[in-house]
Amino acid sequence: MLKIYNTLAREKQIFTPIIAGKVSMYVCGMTVYDYCHLGHARVMVVFDMVSRWLRASGYDVNYVRNITDIDDKIIKRANENGETIGQLTQRFIDAMDEDSEKLGVIRPNLEPRATEYVDGMIQMIAALIEKGFAYVAANGDVFYSVNNFEGYGKLSGKSLEDLRAGERVEVDTHKKDPMDFVLWKSVKPNEPSWASPWGNGRPGWHIECSAMSSHLLGEHFDIHGGGQDLQFPHHENEIAQSEAAHSHDGKPCQMVNYWMHNGFVRVDDEKMSKSLGNFFTIRTVLEKYDAEVVRFFILRAHYRSPLNYSDKHLDDAKLALTRLYTALRGHVVTDIAIDWQHPQAARFKEAMDDDFNTPEAMAVLFDLANEVNKTKAVEAASLLKSLAGVLGLLQRDANDFLQGSPIVASLNTTLEPLTGGLGSDSYTELMIKKRTQAKQEKNFAESDRIRKELADAGIILEDSPQGTTWRRA
RNA sequence: GGCGCGAUAGCAAAGCGGUUAUGCCGCGGCCUGCAAAGCCGUUUAGACCAGUUCGACUCUGGUUCGCGCCUCCA
Numbered sequence: 381m382l383k384i385y386n387t388l389a390r391e392k393q394i395f396t397p398i399i400a401g402k403v404s405m406y407v408c409g410m411t412v413y414d415y416c417h418l419g420h421a422r423v424m425v426v427f428d429m430v431s432r433w434l435r436a437s438g439y440d441v442n443y444v445r446n447i448t449d450i451d452d453k454i455i456k457r458a459n460e461n462g463e464t465i466g467q468l469t470q471r472f473i474d475a476m477d478e479d480s481e482k483l484g485v486i487r488p489n490l491e492p493r494a495t496e497y498v499d500g501m502i503q504m505i506a507a508l509i510e511k512g513f514a515y516v517a518a519n520g521d522v523f524y525s526v527n528n529f530e531g532y533g534k535l536s537g538k539s540l541e542d543l544r545a546g547e548r549v550e551v552d553t554h555k556k557d558p559m560d561f562v563l564w565k566s567v568k569p570n571e572p573s574w575a576s577p578w579g580n581g582r583p584g585w586h587i588e589c590s591a592m593s594s595h596l597l598g599e600h601f602d603i604h605g606g607g608q609d610l611q612f613p614h615h616e617n618e619i620a621q622s623e624a625a626h627s628h629d630g631k632p633c634q635m636v637n638y639w640m641h642n643g644f645v646r647v648d649d650e651k652m653s654k655s656l657g658n659f660f661t662i663r664t665v666l667e668k669y670d671a672e673v674v675r676f677f678i679l680r681a682h683y684r685s686p687l688n689y690s691d692k693h694l695d696d697a698k699l700a701l702t703r704l705y706t707a708l709r710g711h712v713v714t715d716i717a718i719d720w721q722h723p724q725a726a727r728f729k730e731a732m733d734d735d736f737n738t739p740e741a742m743a744v745l746f747d748l749a750n751e752v753n754k755t756k757a758v759e760a761a762s763l764l765k766s767l768a769g770v771l772g773l774l775q776r777d778a779n780d781f782l783q784g785s786p787i788v789a790s791l792n793t794t795l796e797p798l799t800g801g802l803g804s805d806s807y808t809e810l811m812i813k814k815r816t817q818a819k820q821e822k823n824f825a826e827s828d829r830i831r832k833e834l835a836d837a838g839i840i841l842e843d844s845p846q847g848t849t850w851r852r853a
Numbered sequence: 854g855g856c857g858c859g860a861u862a863g864c865a866a867a868g869c870g871g872u873u874a875u876g877c878c879g880c881g882g883c884c885u886g887c888a889a890a891g892c893c894g895u896u897u898a899g900a901c902c903a904g905u906u907c908g909a910c911u912c913u914g915g916u917u918c919g920c921g922c923c924u925c926c927a
Contacts, residue, residue, distance in 0.1 A: 390857090411925090411926085417927085419926085422927070424927090426927095451925090453926095536856080536922075538855080538856060538923070539856090543856095543923065545854070607926080609921080609925095609926055611922075612923070613922095613923085641927095642927070643921095646920085649919070653927090654925080654926060655925070656926095680876085684858095686859080686920075686921085692864075692865090696865060697865090697876090699876075699877055700876045701876095703876075703877090737867070739867045740874080740875085742875070742876085743866095743874055743875040745875090746876065747874090754892065822886080827886090828886095828887070831888075831889090840889060841889070842888090842890050842891095843885075843890090844890080849890090851889095
C-alpha cells in the first residue's frame with residue numbers, strides 16, 4: 381500500500397486514486413530561457429522515479445509536465461540575445477530534452493507549453509472575474525483577490541496576516557491587497573501579447589498551470605508536484621485560481637489530492653539557484669560524470685531531503701554504482717517479471733511504498749549485489765537488474781559502464797584514448813595479451829610493468845581464472 | 854519578524870522503542886605470483902539538557918546550531 385507525504389496534510393497518507401487503477405499527475409517543469417541545472421535535474425529524475433514506481437505498481441499513469449515558454453525572463457533574455465522568443469525557447473527546450481534523456485528520464489505523457497493555452501487562461505480569468513475572485517485594475521492588469529478565497533494559505537501553512545507582515549516587496553498600488561497577484565498583464569512596448577477582453581496583454585505565471593492542468597487532467601486530479609520553492613506562492617496561487625474558478629454554487633472544487641515537493645540541491649549547504657549564481661548546469665556536470673552516476677546520486681537521497689552537490693559526492697556515487705555493475709558483470713540476465721514475493725523484492729517494494737524511499741530501496745540493491753557475488757546465482761543477478769530498472773538504473777551492459785569512454789575533461793592530454801594510444805580500448809586489449817604471455821613465462825616484472833603503465837592511464841586490470849578483464853577507474 | 858524543516862559514525866545516507874541499514878574510506882583475514890575485484894571479520898554513530906519507559910538514536914518538552922519559504926526560482 382503506497383503512502384505519500386502530502387504537503388497539504390503535512391503527513392504521509394495512503395494513496396487512493398480518484399479513479400481506481402489510474403493516476404493523473406501534474407508537475408511544474410522548466411522556464412526555458414537557459415540550460416537546466418542540477419536542481420532541475422532533481423525534479424525531472426525524482427518525478428520520473430515517481431511515475432515509474434506508480435506504473436510498476438500497476439497504475440495507468442497520465443503524467444503531465446509543463447513548459448513555461450512565456451515570462452519576464454524569457455522576454456528579457458531574447459531581447460538581450462537579439463533573437464525571437466520562439467527561437468530562444470525552442471533552443472532551450474531542445475537542450476532540456478537532451479539533458480533529460482541522458483539522465484534516463486522517460487518523457488512525460490504530455491509536455492504542454494504555456495503559449496499554447498492562452499485561450500484557456502483567458503477563459504479561466506474571465507470565470508474568476510465573473511465569480512468575484514478577480515478584478516481589473518486601473519492600469520489594465522487583472523488581479524486575483526486573495527481575500528475572497530477562503531482557503532488561501534492552506535498549502536503553505538501561511539495566513540494572509542503573516543504574509544502581509546512579512547511583505548518585503550514594494551506594493552503595487554493597483555492592487556487592492558498587497559498579496560493579490562497578477563493574472564493578466566497589460567501589454568508593454570516590445571513585448572509579445574495576446575488579445576483579451578481586458579485588452580492586449582499576456583498571462584501571469586501562475587494561471588498557466590491552473591489552465592493546463594484542468595484542461596489536460598480535469599478540475600480534480602491526483603498528484604501535483606514540483607520543487608519545494610514552488611510551494612509558495614506558485615502552488616498556493618494555483619489552488620486559489622483553480623478551486624475558485626471551478627467552484628460551483630459558491631463551493632470550491634478540490635483541485636489536487638496529493639501535493640508533492642522535492643527538496644533542493646545545495647552547494648556548500650546553500651540552495652542552488654540562479655539568483656545565487658551557485659548553480660551547475662546538467663551539461664557541465666555531464667562533461668565530468670557519467671549521466672547514470674548523476675541519476676544514482678540523486679536517487680541515493682530521499683526526494684524530500686536536501687541534496688548536497690560536490691565532486692566528492694559524485695565520486696562516491698560513482699564508486700557505489702561501480703560496485704553494482706561489477707556484481708552484474710559476466711551475468712547474462714534475462715528480462716523476467718519481478719516476483720514481488722521474493723524477500724528482497726518485497727523489501728524493495730515496502731521501501732518504495734513508504735513515500736518513495738529510494739535510499740532504502742538501494743540498500744536492497746546492494747544486499748542483492750552481495751548475494752550475486754557470493755552465490756553467482758543468475759536469479760539474484762536478474763532480480764538485481766530488474767529492481768534497479770524500476771529506478772531507471774543498471775540497464776546498460778556492465779562493461780559498457782565499467783569500460784565506458786573516459787571522460788575527456790579528466791584525461792591527461794598526452795593520452796590518445798580514442799586513436800589507439802595509451803588509454804584506448806585497443807591498446808589496452810593489446811597490452812593485456814602481452815601481459816598474459818609474460819605471466820605465462822613467469823616474467824612478473826614485465827607483467828607488473830604493463831599493469832602499472834595501464835593503471836597510470838586509468839585502466840585497472842583484474843585477473844581471474846577465466847582471464848584478465850579491465851575497467852576504467 | 855512570521856511560518857516550516859533538519860541535526861545519525863571520517864564522508865554520504867536510511868529504517869527502527871529492545872535484534873547487522875546500506876555505499877565509500879580505514880583496519881585485519883581469505884583469495885592472488887603480486888595486485889585488483891570479491892568474500893569474511895572489524896573500528897568510528899545518533900548536537901545538548903531534561904522527561905516518559907523495564908529499555909530511546911527512535912516518543913515528549915526545552916536549548917543550541919544549520920537550512921528553507923515569506924521576491925523570480927525546481
